[in-house]
Each structure stands twice: as structure tokens, then as C-alpha cells.
Amino acid sequence: MRLQRILRFRALELTAAIVLGSLIGTAAALTAFDDDSPPTRVLKQVSPPISGRAISLLEAWDLGVEESATWGGVWNATAIRSVDVGDQPTATSGLDGRRFSWQMDFVDAETHLPRWVRITGGAVTDAIDPAAAAIGKGVPAARLARPEIDSTYAVASAAAYRDGLAGSLGTKQTGVHFSIGDSPTGPTTIVVSGTFGGSPARIGVDASSGAVDSATRLVGTGGGLLLSDDGVSWRESSIHGRVLAVAADESVPGAPVYAVADSGDSVDIWRSDDGVSQWLRVSPLPSGLRPVTNALVVLPRSGSLSVVLLSTDGGIFSFDTLSREFATIPAAGKVSDIGSDDGQLLATVATEAGPTAQVLRPDGSWKSLPWAVGKSLAGGRPADAYTSGDAKFGLASVMGVARERDTMLVSTPGGVLRSADNGETWEHSLARPALLAIDYDGERLRAVAITVGSDDVVYSGDAGITWLRTETLSRRGYSGLDVVGHRFAILLQGGSQWVAY
Numbered sequence: 416m417r418l419q420r421i422l423r424f425r426a427l428e429l430t431a432a433i434v435l436g437s438l439i440g441t442a443a444a445l446t447a448f449d450d451d452s453p454p455t456r457v458l459k460q461v462s463p464p465i466s467g468r469a470i471s472l473l474e475a476w477d478l479g480v481e482e483s484a485t486w487g488g489v490w491n492a493t494a495i496r497s498v499d500v501g502d503q504p505t506a507t508s509g510l511d512g513r514r515f516s517w518q519m520d521f522v523d524a525e526t527h528l529p530r531w532v533r534i535t536g537g538a539v540t541d542a543i544d545p546a547a548a549a550i551g552k553g554v555p556a557a558r559l560a561r562p563e564i565d566s567t568y569a570v571a572s573a574a575a576y577r578d579g580l581a582g583s584l585g586t587k588q589t590g591v592h593f594s595i596g597d598s599p600t601g602p603t604t605i606v607v608s609g610t611f612g613g614s615p616a617r618i619g620v621d622a623s624s625g626a627v628d629s630a631t632r633l634v635g636t637g638g639g640l641l642l643s644d645d646g647v648s649w650r651e652s653s654i655h656g657r658v659l660a661v662a663a664d665e666s667v668p669g670a671p672v673y674a675v676a677d678s679g680d681s682v683d684i685w686r687s688d689d690g691v692s693q694w695l696r697v698s699p700l701p702s703g704l705r706p707v708t709n710a711l712v713v714l715p716r717s718g719s720l721s722v723v724l725l726s727t728d729g730g731i732f733s734f735d736t737l738s739r740e741f742a743t744i745p746a747a748g749k750v751s752d753i754g755s756d757d758g759q760l761l762a763t764v765a766t767e768a769g770p771t772a773q774v775l776r777p778d779g780s781w782k783s784l785p786w787a788v789g790k791s792l793a794g795g796r797p798a799d800a801y802t803s804g805d806a807k808f809g810l811a812s813v814m815g816v817a818r819e820r821d822t823m824l825v826s827t828p829g830g831v832l833r834s835a836d837n838g839e840t841w842e843h844s845l846a847r848p849a850l851l852a853i854d855y856d857g858e859r860l861r862a863v864a865i866t867v868g869s870d871d872v873v874y875s876g877d878a879g880i881t882w883l884r885t886e887t888l889s890r891r892g893y894s895g896l897d898v899v900g901h902r903f904a905i906l907l908q909g910g911s912q913w914v915a916y
Contacts, residue, residue: 472566500516520596562595639651642672642903642905647874652690672902833878870887
């Protein structure tokens with residue numbers, strides 16, 4: 416029976432709260448300013464044509480310029496880009512150089528104040544004057560000349576430069592997109608955006624000659640996953656992006672690994688037989704389920720294998736790997752963590768009486784359990800909440816707990832405490848607080864810890880009696896530690912950057 420879950424430290428959550436508070440204050444100030452400002456003026460707003468069609472960049476350009484001629488004065492084009500607004504795009508949208516929706520930006524040649532139009536289905540459907548809310552003059556912007564090549568030529572040139580150009584299914588855009596005027600490459604380059612080798616890619620095509628003058632793709636830096644079968648030797652996974660959560664399908668031999676990873680352009684579910692190489696993207700997450708950063712469980716449900724996800728707002732979602740459909744799993748409150756026990760879904764649910772552990776019944780209802788599981792164990796609760804004997808550490812707050820069978824490791828500000836008798840008696844295990852993981856491999860209890868401050872990875876083959884340093888993460892950063900199908904897993908922090916290819 417596996418009830419052990421990893422408890423992550425709250426420092427990141429505290430930082431997020433501080434930042435959020437700052438943003439809320441800033442938003443309030445901006446709102447107050449906007450209340451005293453003139454409203455944005457809608458110059459035109461009509462429905463798209465019933466028989467609308469996808470058009471090329473130059474077709475959209477000419478429609479935008481024609482609309483700007485009705486405003487009076489001189490209006491210079493400053494940017495044009497394809498957009499997903501008003502469209503129902505797929506991964507293949509734009510591969511022929513045409514898109515259903517475009518947006519074109521203009522500035523008044525005298526005042527430099529902006530206006531923009533949206534072209535949808537081959538017609539101008541929106542014209543907006545945000546300058547009505549501006550004070551004084553705008554900022555001068557570079558005037559764009561009409562490109563000499565079209566997007567149909569640009570996408571062909573980009574595809575010929577590198578085999579494998581494909582559309583995106585990311586959070587920011589879908590399909591292949593085009594833009595000119597609002598990219599770092601300048602006003603004379605048409606940027607073709609898509610994916611290459613599964614990573615977001617941008618290829619710059621000269622707007623006059625049609626030659627490729629730049630090609631970059633988004634590469635994750637520092638993020639990823641470290642795995643160890645024995646807790647001593649660590650291997651780095653080839654999964655792309657920052658891993659948000661990881662779990663194993665323990666219902667089949669080999670326990671294949673599932674992960675949710677953020678590549679910088681999309682958040683996806685991935686699967687690997689060994690967790691290190693040959694990752695297969697199972698599905699992108701719908702925008703309504705992002706971000707999923709808290710927990711991930713894989714277990715059989717309704718005759719099929721399901722990947723169960725916990726979102727940061729406390730909701731539970733299930734992805735059926737057979738039907739490839741997402742569904743909500745209702746709960747009786749906000750969920751702070753999920754786990755599994757012999758194929759059953761467990762959750763820690765916030766109630767008026769405090770966090771309680773519950774198990775999901777086959778009929779979809781939840782049954783309360785007499786013990787707690789998950790991150791709700793952390794957050795300053797006293798250590799004696801996990802003891803039943805006379806030896807208590809009531810003055811120590813709990814930062815993390817790892818539990819397997821009758822053995823418990825509890826991380827407190829004063830270090831890690833160990834109990835081998837389900838909390839009856841305690842002894843000191845590590846001098847520093849640590850992120851903890853413990854696993855029973857059928858023969859012995861093994862533990863891995865990442866100590867706070869030194870960021871050393873230490874291993875214990877005797878459930879916390881003695882420890883051996885096996886790795887250090889001081890320059891890499893980490894966001895979590897878990898047990899995945901009897902493998903130890905370290906989730907690495909990281910970002911992403913655009914590099915030439």
C-alpha cells in the first residue's frame with residue numbers, strides 16, 4: 416500500500432503571494448486611472464462573412480490599408496500579424512500561408528496615436544481607436560512598406576530551410592502564424608512561427624527577397640527531471656521543458672512514467688517506458704486546465720487508464736488515455752493534494768473542520784479516512800500531529816513529511832526527525848530541514864532527501880539512520896522530489912530561451 420506523498424516547501428508560495436499582492440495593488444492603481452480616462456472608441460464592428468475564408472498576409476494587408484483610407488489623414492502601417500481570435504484553428508492552420516484572422520496596426524503620421532483593425536474571414540470586422548483614451552501624443556513607430564513577398568511564399572521558404580516545420584498546439588498560438596513589424600528581427604522580415612522537432616520555432620524570411628535570414632527555436636534551460644533507481648546514481652531525463660508533476664503507472668510491469676511538462680509554449684502530458692529516454696507526447700492540456708503544478712496520479716478508472724491531475728486552483732481533472740478526453744472529478748471542497756492507494760484515488764480536501772483525507776468510491780462519491788495524506792500536512796502544523804506516543808516535538812513546525820509502513824521522516828526547521836514505530840518514539844536523523852522521499856522496494860526502506868541550504872542530495876538505505884551524499888543541486892535549482900514507480904525523481908527548475916538552429 417503506497418500512501419507516501421512528497422510535501423514541497425512553501426517558500427515559492429510565499430514569494431508568489433508577495434508578487435500577487437504587488438500586482439493586485441498595481442492593477443488597482445491602473446483601474447483607478449482608467450476610470451478617469453476617455454473610453455476606447457470602436458470605429459467598426461461587424462460579423463465575419465458567412466462564407467469567410469482564410470487569406471494570405473498581402474490580402475489582409477490590402478484590406479487593412481483600404482479601411483485606414485476611410486479615416487482621413489495619413490495612417491502608416493506599423494505591424495501585421497495572424498491571430499487565433501475569431502478562428503477555430505488546428506495544428507495545420509497556416510501551413511499553406513493563409514490564416515482566417517489577422518490584425519493590423521497603424522499610427523497617425525502627425526500625432527503618432529494608434530489604431531488597429533482585425534480582418535476575419537476575408538473582411539474587416541473590427542476597427543479600434545485606443546487613442547481616444549490616450550493623453551497627448553503617441554510614440555513614433557517605424558512605418559512598414561508593403562512586403563514584396565506573400566506569406567504563402569514565406570512559409571514555403573521556411574519549410575525548405577529545415578525539414579520538419581509544423582504547426583503549434585501551444586497555449587499561445589495554434590498552427591503556423593505570420594507577423595511583420597513587431598518582432599526583434601525588424602520591419603523587413605516576415606516571421607513564420609510554428610514548431611521544429613517539437614519545440615516552438617521562429618524563422619525570419621526577408622520580406623523583399625524571400626530568403627531565410629534567421630531561425631531560432633525555444634530550448635529549455637535548466638529544467639527537467641533527474642531519476643535514480645537506487646538513490647545513488649542519477650540520470651537526467653531527455654524530456655523537454657520544466658517538469659511540473661510526475662507519476663508512474665504501477666498497474667503494469669515496468670511502471671511507465673507519465674509527466675506534465677511546460678515547454679514554454681505548451682503544457683503537455685508525456686509518457687516514457689523508462690522515464691529517461693524516448694518520451695512520447697500523449698496530449699496537450701486544454702487551456703482551462705493550466706497550470707497543473709501540484710500533483711499527478713496514474714491509475715485505472717472505468718476500464719481504462721487515467722492520468723489524474725490536480726490544478727493549482729484545487730480542482731481535480733482526469734484524462735482518459737483511451738478516449739483521450741478530459742473530465743472534471745467533483746470534490747467536496749478545495750483539494751490540496753492527491754495520491755493513490757491500490758488503484759484508488761486519494762485526496763486531501765479542505766473542510767470547515769480542517770484538511771481531511773478522502774478516497775474516491777466507484778460511484779463517484781468520497782469517503783473520509785482517519786489519516787491525512789499530502790501537502791496539507793505541511794504549512795506549520797506541529798510535529799505532534801503525527802505522533803501517538805509520549806515523545807512529542809510539539810514546538811517544532813512541520814515543513815514536510817514522508818511516510819511508508821510504520822516509518823516516518825518529518826522535516827522541521829531544526830532538522831529531520833525519524834520514527835520507526837508510527838510516531839511512538841522519535842530520533843534526530845538530519846541536522847538540516849530537507850525535502851523528503853521514502854520508498855519500500857520489497858526488501859528495505861530507502862530514503863532520499865535534499866537538504867535546505869546546501870542543496871545536497873543524500874541517500875539512506877536504512878530509512879534515515881545513516882545518510883550518504885550522492886549529488887548536489889546548488890547551481891541547478893529544484894522544485895520537487897518524488898517516488899515514481901520505485902524510482903526517485905527530482906524535478907528541476909528552469910526556464911527557456913531562443914537559440915539559433
